[in-house]
Every structure is written in structure tokens, then in C-alpha cells.
Amino acid sequence: MKKCDGTPYNPIIFETRDDKNLRKILSSNNENFIDYIHKLGLSLEHSDSTINFQYTSTTILTLKTTCFKVDFNDNFVRISPLK
């Protein structure tokens, strides 16, 4: 894994409730975090086909590869993408 360089911007802050496990914090705030991470950039590929009037569709959403800076404070965690 390469070390990321860049300046943090547009941070999101979650309450930690004395928990330092990032995975748990993100899963308990998954709706907010998914909305937030979608806004940073999302690659979309969609294809659908109608064969003899039968419709099938596939939509693939891929998150943009991004490095984040994570700062744990006493009660909060600040997550900022690097630009």
C-alpha cells in the first residue's frame, strides 16, 4: 500500500461513543457515510436490454478510489478525503 499525499477537504464527523474501531463507526452510520462518499465521486455503468419485450437491466456503481485522513478525538472522529 502506498502512502497518500494531499490536503484534506470537506470532512465528515461522526460520534464515536468511546469506540476507536472505524469499521464499527462506519457501519453504525452507514446511511450517512454512503450519501457522503457518493457525493465525492461515483462511477456509473448502466446497461439494459429488451429482448422479445422482456426487460433486464444492470447498473454498477463504483466508488472513486480516494485516500482519507482519519482523526480520532475524545468523542468524535473526523474523516476527510485527500485532494
Added chain:
Amino acid sequence: MKYLFVLITILGSLSLNAETAEMIEETVPMEMQTIVIAPEVNTVQVQEVQKEQVQTLHLEEKIHISVVGQGVAPLNTSSPAQAYALAKRAAVADAYRLIAEKVKGVRIDGQDLIKNMMVKRSTVRTSVAAMIRNASIVETTFKEGLCEVEMEIVISHAQFK
């Protein structure tokens, strides 16, 4: 005597007409040069400036795009909450797709296979690929198994091209 008087008056009017004709030849072209050419140059310059202003305004102008994506929950869910979450995820993906289609356009491929004068297989495929940033969900509704997500994005005219 009477004929002589008429002849003199005709000649007089002819000479008068010739003088006025010379006056017109001398004066009218000068007036045409000053009146006609100068205003034309002015109006053309004004129109060019306005076009430049309009073009720069259009590039900076923000375009507001709003779509409503729909999603349906699968039948084999373990709870109503899971059904709602999956339907919402599908509706969000559909809304992103609608935004991509509006901004980037859609590729459409069609193919019909005909054998013995009959359609054996009719196919229409559509596809779109895009990168979307800063789209936001405005409203989410869930009614009778159908989730609808209203999503909007504000982009500049330059990004729309």
C-alpha cells in the same frame, strides 16, 4: 404668340429640372455616405459585444437537473427494513442512471433477427457510463413496495457539454 409663350415656359421648366438634378447628384451621395455607413458600423460592433457577453454568461450559468429514481424490493427479504433498504438502494442507483442519461446521453443499439419473413428475435440495448459528483437526495418515499428517490444535481453549462 401663344405658342411662343408655351415654348418659353417649357424650356424654363426644363432648365429648372436640370439644375435640381445636378443638385441631387452633388448632395445626395454625400449624405448617403455619412448617414448610411456610420450607423451600420456602430450596430455591428454592439451586436458582437452582446454575443460575447451571452456566451460567457451561458458557460457560467448553472443548470439544475432533477430526476426521480424508482426501486422495488426483492421478494425474498428477511425483514421489511431490509426490503426498504434494498428498494431505496435500487432507487438511488436508478436516479444516478437517469442523471447520467440526461447529462451524457444514452447509447442505443437495436437488432432484429428475421427468418422466413418473421421476426425471430428483437433486441434493444441501451447503455451509459459516467462519473457523477455532488448529486443530492431531495426526497424519499416508500409506498406499496415501490421506493421513489428524488435526486438533484447542479452543474455548470461548461460541464454539461
